[in-house]
Amino acid sequence: MLFDKRNANTLPLTSTGNWSVEEDILTKEESPLNLRRSSIISGKEKALIHLKLKLSLLKILIRQYRNPLDWIKGLRFLIKLRRRFLGDHVLNKMAFVDGKYYMGLFTPGWNDQVYERFIASELKNFKENNTAAFRFNHVFLAITKKCALRCEHCYEWESLNKKETRTTAEIQATVQRLQDFGTAQLHFTGGEPMLKIDTLISLMQKATEETNFWMNTSGLKLTSINARRLKEAGLTGVFISLDHYQAEAHNSFRNYKDAFYWATEGAKNARNNGLVVAFSICMTKEFVNEENIRKYMDLAKDTGVHFVQFLEPKNVGHYKGKEVSLNDGQIKLLENTFLKMNFSNGYLDYPLITYHGYYQRKHGCYSSGKKGLYVDTDGDINPCTFCHRKSGNILDPDIEEKLEQMTTSGCPEF
Ligand code: SF4
Numbered sequence: 001m002l003f004d005k006r007n008a009n010t011l012p013l014t015s016t017g018n019w020s021v022e023e024d025i026l027t028k029e030e031s032p033l034n035l036r037r038s039s040i041i042s043g044k045e046k047a048l049i050h051l052k053l054k055l056s057l058l059k060i061l062i063r064q065y066r067n068p069l070d071w072i073k074g075l076r077f078l079i080k081l082r083r084r085f086l087g088d089h090v091l092n093k094m095a096f097v098d099g100k101y102y103m104g105l106f107t108p109g110w111n112d113q114v115y116e117r118f119i120a121s122e123l124k125n126f127k128e129n130n131t132a133a134f135r136f137n138h139v140f141l142a143i144t145k146k147c148a149l150r151c152e153h154c155y156e157w158e159s160l161n162k163k164e165t166r167t168t169a170e171i172q173a174t175v176q177r178l179q180d181f182g183t184a185q186l187h188f189t190g191g192e193p194m195l196k197i198d199t200l201i202s203l204m205q206k207a208t209e210e211t212n213f214w215m216n217t218s219g220l221k222l223t224s225i226n227a228r229r230l231k232e233a234g235l236t237g238v239f240i241s242l243d244h245y246q247a248e249a250h251n252s253f254r255n256y257k258d259a260f261y262w263a264t265e266g267a268k269n270a271r272n273n274g275l276v277v278a279f280s281i282c283m284t285k286e287f288v289n290e291e292n293i294r295k296y297m298d299l300a301k302d303t304g305v306h307f308v309q310f311l312e313p314k315n316v317g318h319y320k321g322k323e324v325s326l327n328d329g330q331i332k333l334l335e336n337t338f339l340k341m342n343f344s345n346g347y348l349d350y351p352l353i354t355y356h357g358y359y360q361r362k363h364g365c366y367s368s369g370k371k372g373l374y375v376d377t378d379g380d381i382n383p384c385t386f387c388h389r390k391s392g393n394i395l396d397p398d399i400e401e402k403l404e405q406m407t408t409s410g411c412p413e414f
Pocket of ligand 1: 149
């Protein structure tokens with residue numbers, strides 16, 4: 001693959017940047033945090049937790065409504081809501097990380113303080129209650145244009161490594177604003193957010209605990225020390241981009257010779273320091289076949305990640321104007337893999353799979369200001385990370401109006 005120098009104006013293009021693998025050495029005092037086990041649970045253990053979870057839903061209903069009839073109707077509403085997404089499929093495993101139980105990447109972990117408010121927000125569609133609802137389930141917030149990688153599919157290609165337009169104070173004000181709106185999950189993206197690790201830590205330290213913070217990263221610089229610092233500052237989990245089970249193929253896709261090292265080592269360091277870990281893969285048409293997916297899932301299991309996120313390629317950013325869509329057979333294969341690995345008993349020790357395309361084709365888009373949003377590197381709001389339609393700046397005084405317009409226009413694809 002030819003090296004594209006188009007966006008090379010601000011970073012040294014040495015392919016490895018300044019970050020060598022030798023950085024990843026711990027001193028005795030910096031060893032991983034001593035946390036509870038982190039694993040995929042199933043069988044009786046999962047059944048018991050599921051029962052406790054259902055009881056906790058009942059407790060939430062009792063706290064939200066006085067009328068016992070509402071408790072029953074509310075529980076039915078929640079069951080219906082779950083069925084709407086999963087159909088009759090029963091998830092027979094969960095990720096257990098640092099004392100919390102996760103069934104999906106975009107739902108707060110059970111037992112987390114954000115969980116009750118998340119459920120109470122959903123219940124407002126059943127009947128009004130006194131909890132301040134989350135306006136957004138998830139917001140992606142890009143905190144830098146800088147990145148050492150040059151990925152084949154980068155959705156931020158047009159702004160990558162251009163001059164930063166936002167100050168740390170503005171990003172801080174953005175986090176504050178999103179928390180004021182009510183945001184259950186805030187995902188820091190870029191560029192590469194790890195290049196701004198001190199900013200990340202300070203943003204989380206200054207924020208309130210009403211939001212779960214996540215980071216979308218290539219894994220660059222995600223040493224054990226840094227994973228520990230992020231965990232201590234309040235990070236819940238990381239999405240680490242890994243697009244192939246073979247090192248050379250991933251490094252070539254990412255145009256960076258240590259990309260595979262950082263993705264896999266970063267995942268282990270994050271896991272060992274109590275973070276929820278997801279591999280995120282861009283399912284290119286060259287990659288999608290049964291053998292590749294199986295080998296990839298084997299690697300994910302052996303690395304010990306909790307989730308794998310399947311992303312379909314979109315013709316935005318570096319893929320703009322290119323024919324990157326999967327064919328129907330490939331989509332079917334991804335859907336079957338998603339259903340088989342999540343809901344059958346043959347893959348209980350494999351990571352859980354999140355596959356947005358599956359739900360979007362069934363239910364439409366939940367982003368576009370409805371439940372989600374993308375705030376880009378200029379602070380402008382967009383329907384999602386793959387749908388770039390700037391609709392005003394998040395710090396504009398009339399942002400409510402602009403959000404409304406964006407939500408009304410909706411997602412052009414789903
Ligand atoms: S996709 Fe992410 S890691 Fe790759 S070049 Fe773009 S910002 Fe960097």
